[in-house]
C-alpha cells in the first residue's frame with residue numbers, strides 16, 4: 001500500500017513538473033510596440049487576444065509600449081493590434097504562438113508608415129520587415 005501511494009505521489013509530482021516547465025516556456029515574454037512614423041504622428045493602439053482586451057493606449061512618436069504575453073499551453077494564442085494614425089486604421093498580429101521560430105524571445109515591433117518591422121536581436125536593428133498591415 002505504501003509503495004502504491006508513493007508511486008502515485010511520484011507520478012503526480014512528475015506531472016506537476018511537466019506542466020510547470022511547459023508554463024515556464026510561455027512566461028516572461030513581452031510584446032513591444034514602438035512609434036517610428038516618419039512625420040511624428042501619434043498612434044492610438046488597441047491590442048487584444050481572444051480572452052484579453054488591453055484597452056486603447058496612446059503612443060507618441062519614438063515612444064514604446066509593452067505588455068506581457070499570456071499564452072495558452074494547448075491552444076494557439078494570437079494578439080492582434082489595431083493601430084490608428086492620421087485617420088486611418090491598420091491591423092496586425094503582434095504575437096502568434098505558432099511563430100515558433102521566435103519562441104522564447106520578446107517581440108519588438110517598430111511601427112513604420114508602410115509596414116511594421118521586427119527587431120533582429122543579432123543586428124539590434126529593426127531589419128525584419130517582411131510584414132504587412134491588413
Ligand SMILES: *[C@@H]1O[C@H](CO)[C@@H](O)[C@H](O)[C@H]1NC(C)=O
Pocket residue numbers: 120121122123128
Ligand atoms: C538577423 O540578422 C542576421 C545577420 O544579418 C541574420 O543572419 C539573421 O538571419 C537575422 N535573424 C532573423 C530572425 O532573420
